[in-house]
Each structure stands twice: as C-alpha cells, then as structure tokens.
Amino acid sequence: MRRWNGWGDENFNLNLPDEGQQFLSDRIGEARPLPDATLEAVRKQVPESRLPPHELIDTSADVRIRHARGQSLADWLAMRSGQFGVFPDGVALPKTTEEVRELLAYAKDNNVKVIPYGGGTSVAGHITPLADSQPVLTISLAAMNRxxxxxTDSQIATFGxxxxxxxxxxxxxxxxxTLGHFPQSFELSTIGGWVASRSSGQQSLRYGRIEQLFAGGRIETLKGTLDIPTIPASSAGPDIREMILGSEGRLGIITEVKVRxxxxxxKESFHVVFFQSWEKAKAAARELVQNRVQLSMLRLSNAIETETQLALAGHPGQIRLLETFLSLRGANDEKCMMTFGVTGSKHQCRSALSEARKYCSAQGGVYTGKYLGAKWAEKRFTMPYLREALWQLGYAVDTLETATDWxxxxxxxxxxENNLRQGxxxxxxxxxxFTHLSHFYGQGCSIYTTYVFRNGDSYEETQDRWQRLKTSTSQVIVENGGTISHQHGVGKDHAPFLEVEKGELGMTAIxxxxxxxxxxxxxxxxxxIQSRNN
Ligand SMILES: Cc1cc2nc3c(=O)[nH]c(=O)nc-3n(C[C@H](O)[C@H](O)[C@H](O)COP(=O)(O)OP(=O)(O)OC[C@H]3O[C@@H](n4cnc5c(N)ncnc54)[C@H](O)[C@@H]3O)c2cc1C
Structure with missing residues (x-):
C-alpha cells in the first residue's frame, strides 16, 4: 500500500549505508529525528465534510488525508507532524468521462472548488487545498488508467x-x-499530470519532453468539452495543446491523453565518464548536445555531487579502487561524473557511443564503461525512497531546479548553491x-540542485528553515535569468515568482x-496564478 505520509510503497525501504551516514554527519553534523504523527491522530483532526452528498464522492477521513498533500518538503513536514492544515471535503474517483462531466456540473451547481489530482507527486503545492469558505472536492483520475x-500506423496511443x-x-x-517518458516520479505520476504540469523525463534527449509527446486529447471544462485532434504539425494559428500543457488543473480536467x-x-545502455574538472566536463556536455550526438539521456554531476554519489553508494572497497584508477588518469578531488545513455538500433547505439566517446576524450574524459551506468538505471526510480531513510535519521532534503542559457x-x-549554503x-x-545538469539543449540546460539540512528542534523551526531557503533561492533564480521551474511546474509555491518571467501583460493573458x-x-x-480571493 502507498505510504500515507511519504513516498511510495510502505513495504519498500532504501537504507543509507554507514559510510553515507558518516559522510553527512562529517559535513553538517549529526541529526535528530522529529516524532511522526500517527494516522489515528490525524484522523481525529479531519473536520466534517461541507459537501452536499453525491454518490460518486467519498467523504471518509482516510481518503481525504491521502489526497490532501503532495510530495514537497513542506508537504512532508505537514504529513509527518500531522499538521495538515486543510483537507479536501471529499474525493471522487470517476471511471468515465461522463462521470467527470457530472462531477463538474455538481461543482458548478453547488459552488464547490475542484482540485484535479493525478498521482499527487507535485513538489510545488499544486494539489494542496487552500482554506476556503467554499467546500473543496478533489477529483482523482486514478480509476481512468487504461x-x-x-x-500503430500513426504511432498514436490514447490513455485514460x-x-x-x-x-x-x-x-x-x-x-x-514505448512512450519513453521517465520522470524520476515515474512509479506514481500519471500521464494527465505530466501534461498538466509540463513534465520532463530522464530520456528527453531521445523522446522529447511531454510537450513533444502530447498529440491531443479530451478535456472536460466548466464550459463544455474540448477535443484536441491529433495533427502532426500545423500552421493554423496558436496551438490549443500549448494552452493545456502546464494548465495545472486551472482550465479543466484532462480525461484522455493522446501521445506519440x-x-x-x-538496444539501450548507459555509460559513465569522469572528467578532471567542471570546466572540461561542461565543455564536453555542450559539445555533445550542440553537435547533436544521438544520446537518449545525459546527466552531469558537479564535483560535490560526484563525491556525494560515490560516498552514498556504499561499497567503499570498490569505490577506493575506482578512485585510484581515476587518480592515475588525473581525475582527483575536482572530478565530475557524466552519465549518458544510448538507445536505438544496434547501429545507432554503436555510432552514438563512438561519437560520444570522441567528444569526451577531447576534454580528457576517462571512460569507465557500462557498470556504473547500469547501476544508475537500476536505481533511477527508487532513489526517492532515500528521502525516507534520511528523514528517519533527522535530515531534511529538498531540491530546486531551473533552466538557463549556456x-x-x-x-x-x-x-x-551559495545562497543555500549561507541560508x-x-x-x-x-x-x-550539490548540483547536476540534465535535460540538455543546444541553447542551455536545466540545473538541478539538492540541499540537505538538519531538522530544527521542532516542526515549526524546520518549516521556517525550509521556507527561508526556498523563498530566497527562488528569488535568486528569477533575478538571475533562470525559469522558476524547468520541470516541476508552478503550483502554489512558485506562483509568486511567475510574473518576473511572464511579465505583466503575459500574466494578464494567462x-x-x-x-x-x-x-x-x-x-x-x-x-x-495566485487566487483573486486570497
Ligand atoms: C521524487 C520525485 C521526483 C520527481 N521527478 C520529476 C522529473 O523527473 N520530472 C518531472 O517533470 N517532474 C518530476 N517530479 C514532479 C512531478 O512528478 C511532476 O510534476 C508530475 O508531472 C506530476 O504528475 P502527477 O500525476 O503526480 O500530478 P499531480 O501531482 O497529481 O498534479 C499536478 C498538477 O496537475 C494537475 N493535474 C493532474 N492530473 C490532471 C488532469 N487529469 N487534468 C487536469 N489537471 C491535472 C493537478 O491539478 C496539479 O495542478 C518529481 C516529483 C517527485 C516527488
């Protein structure tokens, strides 16, 4: 069963090896866990539902708890402390487009707020209900999953x-x-959620972001049904798909998604190369993407992320051997790890691998083969479970991401990084x-920064620490030419920062x-966009 207060399957755990614990303790000190609230205690807080009864709506406490929060650190703190704040008044799980239509008509007739819900993996406060005088209904698309x-002629698939x-x-x-869309939240996030929040998968270099994969579909709105036909390309004015991409549940409920x-x-394989310095590693990555080498994924860790990944991997004996090997080739403390993937026919993979190695060699890259790449692939969707292990030790972890020109x-x-370090x-x-670059474009790339800090003595203090770090670094991002989000979307957390990017007229249009x-x-x-009433 899915955890009610954290990530993923409650029967799956990832342990942080002893060396990893020591590594963190050396850098930021030993931490102390905060006490977790019990589900029983939270149940007692759920207020009576304000919704007029409807046969499709479940108002029981458990279902409302399980749909009240996403997966941001603020959400975690709310769930673990039991201080949820607001719960939806009810949850509906429609099975058909007709049921979605019926629920929207009910919302309109009864002046009910509606939160469309995919997999609830938002990390930007998208699906958290606000305190409101009107009742809130969360509509989960979980039962429309076929x-x-x-x-196969047009290579278009239609999904619930x-x-x-x-x-x-x-x-x-x-x-x-295959669709080839693999966000790290793959296990739980949904195809409708990907479209609604403009998601990007780890292999976007080959398959494209969701924008390139979304071919059309059906959206139920309060003003009627919007059907978007699948057309390979068109010059017939603004593209309606672009309106739906990133609409974050504000325009309607996507019920059917057509994808390419x-x-x-x-064949597919993943490979790892180490570079002596950040400068050389970054130059190689830019060369690879600007020369359009046919890679399916590319990720470049800075020196601290490289060191962290090797420390948290466990297996200290093997890591020491690797580091000796790299040191003999000039890659020491400043070394940076690049992981890349090749995917396609045997011929395409061979040629892409040989091209990639050529550009990496030109920057002094030390190619280490497929072993570490295979490890990355094995753990690509289980890494989010590490957060649970860190939480149990008393460490809070969060990420900030953006994109900018080279x-x-x-x-x-x-x-x-400096703003966070001093925060x-x-x-x-x-x-x-620590940081990695991913999602590479000829023009620039995304920047994905992870930060770990010790919990405060209380939940309030930990929440205050997080809020200060999040707000000040979001400000740094938008004031320095970055987008407020490359892949996590806007939600409620990033909404105050959107205007810097879109401008006043742009915001009026949205x-x-x-x-x-x-x-x-x-x-x-x-x-x-921030609510007119709040
Ligand atoms: C551990 C972790 C790793 C992540 N990795 C990535 C990553 O690699 N790439 C990436 O892009 N994102 C990533 N995310 C963020 C998140 O998974 C994405 O934003 C994802 O697209 C959300 O999908 P969801 O189905 O969970 O949507 P939800 O979180 O349920 O909803 C997100 C938004 O979309 C709206 N919405 C959802 N479904 C519909 C629908 N059918 N109709 C209308 N609106 C709808 C909601 O109202 C909400 O505003 C990660 C999150 C976590 C927790």
Whole structure:
C-alpha cells in the first residue's frame, strides 16, 4: 500500500549505508529525528465534510488525508507532524468521462472548488487545498488508467489521464512500443499530470519532453468539452495543446491523453565518464548536445555531487579502487561524473557511443564503461525512497531546479548553491548542497540542485528553515535569468515568482485564459496564478 505520509510503497525501504551516514554527519553534523504523527491522530483532526452528498464522492477521513498533500518538503513536514492544515471535503474517483462531466456540473451547481489530482507527486503545492469558505472536492483520475486505443500506423496511443508511468509502459510494451517518458516520479505520476504540469523525463534527449509527446486529447471544462485532434504539425494559428500543457488543473480536467509513441528500441545502455574538472566536463556536455550526438539521456554531476554519489553508494572497497584508477588518469578531488545513455538500433547505439566517446576524450574524459551506468538505471526510480531513510535519521532534503542559457549556467548555479549554503548561517547550521545538469539543449540546460539540512528542534523551526531557503533561492533564480521551474511546474509555491518571467501583460493573458474557462474561479484556485480571493 502507498505510504500515507511519504513516498511510495510502505513495504519498500532504501537504507543509507554507514559510510553515507558518516559522510553527512562529517559535513553538517549529526541529526535528530522529529516524532511522526500517527494516522489515528490525524484522523481525529479531519473536520466534517461541507459537501452536499453525491454518490460518486467519498467523504471518509482516510481518503481525504491521502489526497490532501503532495510530495514537497513542506508537504512532508505537514504529513509527518500531522499538521495538515486543510483537507479536501471529499474525493471522487470517476471511471468515465461522463462521470467527470457530472462531477463538474455538481461543482458548478453547488459552488464547490475542484482540485484535479493525478498521482499527487507535485513538489510545488499544486494539489494542496487552500482554506476556503467554499467546500473543496478533489477529483482523482486514478480509476481512468487504461490504454484505450493504439494506432500503430500513426504511432498514436490514447490513455485514460490517470494512467501512472508503470501502466503506461507495460501496456505499450506488450504491443512493442514505448512512450519513453521517465520522470524520476515515474512509479506514481500519471500521464494527465505530466501534461498538466509540463513534465520532463530522464530520456528527453531521445523522446522529447511531454510537450513533444502530447498529440491531443479530451478535456472536460466548466464550459463544455474540448477535443484536441491529433495533427502532426500545423500552421493554423496558436496551438490549443500549448494552452493545456502546464494548465495545472486551472482550465479543466484532462480525461484522455493522446501521445506519440515509438517502437521499442533494439538496444539501450548507459555509460559513465569522469572528467578532471567542471570546466572540461561542461565543455564536453555542450559539445555533445550542440553537435547533436544521438544520446537518449545525459546527466552531469558537479564535483560535490560526484563525491556525494560515490560516498552514498556504499561499497567503499570498490569505490577506493575506482578512485585510484581515476587518480592515475588525473581525475582527483575536482572530478565530475557524466552519465549518458544510448538507445536505438544496434547501429545507432554503436555510432552514438563512438561519437560520444570522441567528444569526451577531447576534454580528457576517462571512460569507465557500462557498470556504473547500469547501476544508475537500476536505481533511477527508487532513489526517492532515500528521502525516507534520511528523514528517519533527522535530515531534511529538498531540491530546486531551473533552466538557463549556456552563457549563464555557471553564474546561476553558483548563486543558487551559495545562497543555500549561507541560508541558515544565522542558525549556525551548515547545508550540504550539490548540483547536476540534465535535460540538455543546444541553447542551455536545466540545473538541478539538492540541499540537505538538519531538522530544527521542532516542526515549526524546520518549516521556517525550509521556507527561508526556498523563498530566497527562488528569488535568486528569477533575478538571475533562470525559469522558476524547468520541470516541476508552478503550483502554489512558485506562483509568486511567475510574473518576473511572464511579465505583466503575459500574466494578464494567462489570467484571462483561466477566466474564459472558469469565470467563478472554481478550478484549483491559487495554483499557477495566485487566487483573486486570497
Ligand atoms: C521524487 C520525485 C521526483 C520527481 N521527478 C520529476 C522529473 O523527473 N520530472 C518531472 O517533470 N517532474 C518530476 N517530479 C514532479 C512531478 O512528478 C511532476 O510534476 C508530475 O508531472 C506530476 O504528475 P502527477 O500525476 O503526480 O500530478 P499531480 O501531482 O497529481 O498534479 C499536478 C498538477 O496537475 C494537475 N493535474 C493532474 N492530473 C490532471 C488532469 N487529469 N487534468 C487536469 N489537471 C491535472 C493537478 O491539478 C496539479 O495542478 C518529481 C516529483 C517527485 C516527488
């Protein structure tokens, strides 16, 4: 069963090896866990539902608890402390488009706020209900999780919007196809959620972001049904799909998603190269992407992330051997690890691998083969469980991500990291901060920074620490040419920072779009753009 107060399956745990614990303790000190609230205690806090009864709506306490929060650190603190704040008044799990339509009509008639819910993996406060005088209904698409149609001539598949990653892939694989969309939240996030929050998968270099994969579909709105036909390309004015991508539940409920699929590749492998310095590693990554080498994924860790990954991996004997080998080739303390993937026919993979090695060698890269790449692939979707292990020890972990042009990458990255490192100086607390680049483009790349800090003495203090770090670093991002989000979306947490990027006129246009579909502001208020009433 899914954890009610954290990530993933409650029967699956990932342990932090002793060396990893020592590594963190050396850097930021030993931590103390905060006490977890029990489910029983939280149940007692759930207030009576304010919703008029409806046969499709469940108002029991457990279902409302399980749909009240996403997966940001703020959400974790709320769930673990039991201080949820607000619960939805009820949850509906429609099975058909007709039921979604019926629920929207009910919401309109009864002046009920609606939060569309995919897998609840938001890390930006998308699905958290706000305190409101009107009742809040969460509509989960979880029961609409089937492959509905597959057109192998056009390579278009139609899915129920609530289909989670593993079901998308298993249903396609059974017919020899893949979508190739693998966000790290793959285990729980859904195809409708990916579209609604403009998600990006780890192999976006080959398959594209969700924007490139989303071909059309059906959206139920308070003003009627919007059907978006699948057309390979068009010059017929603005693209309606672009309106839906990143709409974050503000315009309507996506019920069917049509996506562009690809035949399963003949071969796939992941490889690791180490560089002597950040400069050389970054130059190699830029060369690879600007010369359009056909990689399927690329990730470049800075020196601290490289050191952290090797320390947390366990197996100290093997890591020492690797480090001796790398040292003999000039890659020492400043070494940076690059992981890349090749996917396709045997011929395509061979040629991409040989091209990639050529560009890496030109920057002095030390190629170490497939072993570490295979380890990355093995753990790519279980890494989120590490957060649970860190939490049990008393460490809080969160990430900040953005994207910028190549000429600004170093500036933005160092400002983000420095701001985080100094962020708790007044509490005499050190942070462990590290970064990787991923999602590479000819023009620039995404920057993904992780920070670990010790919990405060109380939940309130820990929440205050997080809020200060999050707000000040988000400000640093938008003031220094970064987007407020490359892949996590806007939600409620990033909404105050959106105007810097979109401009006043841009924000007016987005607000007008929301008003066109939802004049009474019933759909997910406060997400994407701040609520008119708050
Ligand atoms: C550990 C972890 C790793 C992550 N890794 C990545 C990553 O690699 N790449 C990435 O892009 N993101 C990542 N994320 C963020 C998150 O998984 C994505 O934003 C994802 O797209 C959300 O999908 P979901 O189905 O969980 O949507 P939810 O979290 O349920 O909802 C997100 C938003 O979409 C709206 N929505 C959902 N479904 C619908 C629908 N059918 N119709 C209308 N609106 C809808 C909701 O109202 C909400 O505003 C990660 C999150 C976590 C916790």
């Amino acid at each position: 492959l509905m149609d597959i057109d 919007a609530g289909t989670p990653g593993p079901l998308v892939e298993s249903q396609l694989r059974a017919q020899g196809y 699929i690809t035949r399963l590749p003949e 000429d600004n990458v170093d500036n933005l990255l160092s400002r983000m 708790l100086a007044e509490n005499n607390e050190r942070l462990h901060v 607000s007008s779009l929301c008003e066109t579909f939802d004049p009474a502001e019933l759909l997910n208020p406060g997400t994407l």
